Amino acid sequence: MSSPSTLSPWRLSVAPMMDWTDRHCRYLHRLLTRHTLLYTEMVTTGALMHGSELRHLRFNAEEHPVALQLGGSEADELARAARMGERWGYDEINLNCGCPSERVQRGAFGACLMAEPQTVADGVKAMRDAVSIPVTVKHRIGIDKTESYEFVRDFVGTVADAGCEVFIVHARNAWLQGLSPKENREVPPLRYELAYRLKQDFPQLTVAVNGGITTNAQIAEHLRHVDGAMLGREAYHHPWLMTTWDETFFGDAPAQRSRDWVEDEMVRYMERAHAEDGCPWYAIARHMLGLRHGLRGARKWRQVWSDHRLKPLPPREVWAMAQAHVCNESDVLVA
Missing domain, CATH: 1.20.120 (Four Helix Bundle (Hemerythrin (Met), subunit A))
Incomplete structure (x- = not known):
């Protein structure tokens, strides 16, 4: 295996989780793994435009590498928020195109943005023009009961044309009506093969897969097909699993800690x-x-x-x- 410094930064990551992955949670996770990429909770552009930067963007220096996830759809606001994130020292700006909650839909962002790929592309371009750090997108494989691969392929293609090079694929559809956010993580079937196909069709892009991953064996299997794996609730509820990742997936010496x-x-x-x-x-x-x-x-x-x-x-x-x-x-x- 290559050294940690030569591996993709997206090889392994902990997902953004509302009310969970705050700076205190990320501090704990960094005690358990040196190399895994950590994501903030989603921070809306509105909160940053009208709220406290300190409250929403403060983090511990020990958390690096750490990425800021933004929720929003207006290109100018996304650019301003991305500049704030870079100024605070984040290593990456990620755009949420996967959250299906009604609150997020009322704000016209999250998973519903997958129906507006050009809007996402415009936002990505505005952010890329505003910052020098990577701008990435986290999205679903579809919305509602549309299960066409062409839908997600065209979404990725349009956003990639705007300069996005990294896509984190939650391998379930997002049902915008009829399911709670919790049910949206469990009811729509997982279709990892669509994420694998995206990597085949866009080999120049970095593609990471998210959704339902709970074991190191599953991580290893996904890494045979795509560039990275993202874990969410399993990492949160069973954090000691992370102590195995630096050695298993980054080829680094295991940390001697209890x-x-x-x-x-x-x-x-x-x-x-x-x-x-x-x-x-x-x-x-x-x-x-x-x-x-x-x-x-x-x-x-x-x-x-x-x-x-x-x-x-x-x-x-x-x-x-x-x-x-x-x-x-x-x-x-x-x-």
């Missing part, structure tokens, strides 16, 4: 975040509740970190209480 070390680092981070901006420890701790998944004592450990009655205590005291339930990491539950 769950105890990671937890201690997160407690230090909680203390620092509270001292710097008053962030409560429980806003951070919620992201690490899957850290001990599969180990004996994990349920009671999670209960301590989730106990609202402990919120007034300093995080190191809560940590000591949680540690009382921790068993040796080799003591794994049998399913």
Whole structure:
């Protein structure tokens, strides 16, 4: 395998997930993997035009490589938002063309943009003209019950003509009516073969696949056909899986660390975040509740970190209480 520095930056990534992949979550993930690309939650152009840049764009220096995902459809606003992202130091700007929620549809962006490929192309061109970092697109394979490969092929072709070179393909349709966002991640069938076909038809482009990926074996299989794989909820709920990725998929030496070390680092981070901006420890701790998944004592450990009655205590005291339930990491539950 090539060295990490010569591999595609999109070889492996953690998906943007609303209400989950905030800067605290990404700090945890970076403790687990050095090379995996991390994405922010989607930030709308409206929030950046009319809200606080600090609130929406602040991140920890340790998070690199980290990409900012934008939601929007107006080319001038996308360009302004992309410039903000570059100014803050993000490594990539990604445009969301895959979210099917009604709120996003009311804003005329997300998955519904797949029906307007020229609008997406105009936005991509405006962003590429505004910044020097990569501009990428994350999209579905179709919308509603249109299952024609030609639909997604033409979408990618139009956007690629505007200069986009990286496409992250969530290999399900987005149903704009009748399904919740959660159902849209589960009900429309996965059709990875369409993402593979995109790579065949556009060999010059970088194509990564997303949707339903839960194991290293699945990642390895996808990498036989496309340039990258993106994991979402599996990475969030079972984050220890990420500790295998640097060695398995980037050919780098595995990090010599334990769950105890990671937890201690997160407690230090909680203390620092509270001292710097008053962030409560429980806003951070919620992201690490899957850290001990599969180990004996994990349920009671999670209960301590989730106990609202402990919120007034300093995080190191809560940590000591949680540690009382921790068993040796080799003591794994049998399913």
